[in-house]
Amino acid sequence: MKYNISIKAEKKNLKKVRTFLENIFAQMQVPEVERNQLILVVDEILANLIIHSAKSDMQKDIDISLSENAGEVTFEIYDYNSPYFDLTQHEDANLQDLKKQKRKGGMGLTLVKNIMDEVEVSYEDNTNIWRLQKKLPFLILKKSKNTYE
Amino acid sequence: MNLTAEHQANVYLLHVEGDLDASSSIILDNAMQEAIQRNEKAIIVNCEKLNYISSAGLGVFMSHLSDLEEKNIFFALCSMNEKVKNVFDILGLGELIKYYPNQDLALQAVK
Structure with a gap:
């Protein structure tokens, strides 16, 4: 099963996407903590995309898809009309440095990398395509249990 | 997100309710900023009714830690639900920010 949602790059739409995902993961019976991690x-x-989009003064569209196959959840996020984002250049947050620099940002991608099993960014036609995957073994267990019931 | 504030003795208590994300974190940021400027003796953020937090919300706390230390203001978070505490723990923020499972324990720690 594949689910899709498209939004304009505006902060007010963050909640809309969270609610969309919350409903799907609730149907999939993903436990609350893991559900929250995936939504996060x-x-x-x-x-990140919305903040950078606002800096370039261009309101763009962002497409998000979610699929689940054999207990593995995959997100794809399409960030159109963007310069290449080189994920390999990202360094995990150093908390002492963030504190010293009084920075508000810098922890988001660290969270993403810590939660997901795989995070990739590919670049095609001026579009960064984020692909994020995580295995959720309990989804397979739940399905096999349902089969026997 | 809703933010309410009260004083209990020398402690400034902020109660955060709802979702603290990139869109709403500015409200908390302003409240923290004002409390620090007023030289409150202690600030406790009660997260009992906080449903969701992203790095933008946690970043607000991080960005004020140096000023809080410099002004010798006691600062702590308390009463997070399991999913909010999980995000706090993934980043290892317990190293830098005091956390108490309930408000009474946080208030006791001030004294």
Whole structure:
């Protein structure tokens, strides 16, 4: 099953995407903590894209898809008309440095990388395509249990 | 997100309710900023009714830690639900920010 949602790059739409994902993960019976982690990951990436989009003064569209196959959840996020984002250049947050620099940002991608099993960004036609994957073994267990019931 | 504030003795208590994300974190940021400027003796953020927090919300706390230390203001968070505490823990923020499971324990720590 694949689910899709498209938004304009505006902060007010973050809640809309979270509610969309919350409903899907509730149907999939993903436990609350893991559900929150998955929603957070998408929220963090969207927040980054929206903030950068606002800097370039261009209101763009962002497409998000969610699929689940054999207990693995995959998100794809399409960030159109963007310069290449080189994920390999990202360094995990150093909390002492953030404190010293009185920075509000800098922790989002660290959260994403800590939560997901795989995070990739590919670049095609001026579009960064984020692909995030996480195995949720209990989804397979739940399905096999349902099969026997 | 809703923010309410009260004083209990020398402690400034902020109660955060709802979702603290990139869109709403500015409200908390302003409240923290004002409390620090007023030289409150202690600030406790009660997260009992906080449903969701992203790095933008946690970043507000991080960005004020140096000023809080410099002004010798006691600062702590308390009463997070399991999913909010999980995000706090993934980043290892317990190293830098005091956390108490309930408000009474946080208030006791001030004294």
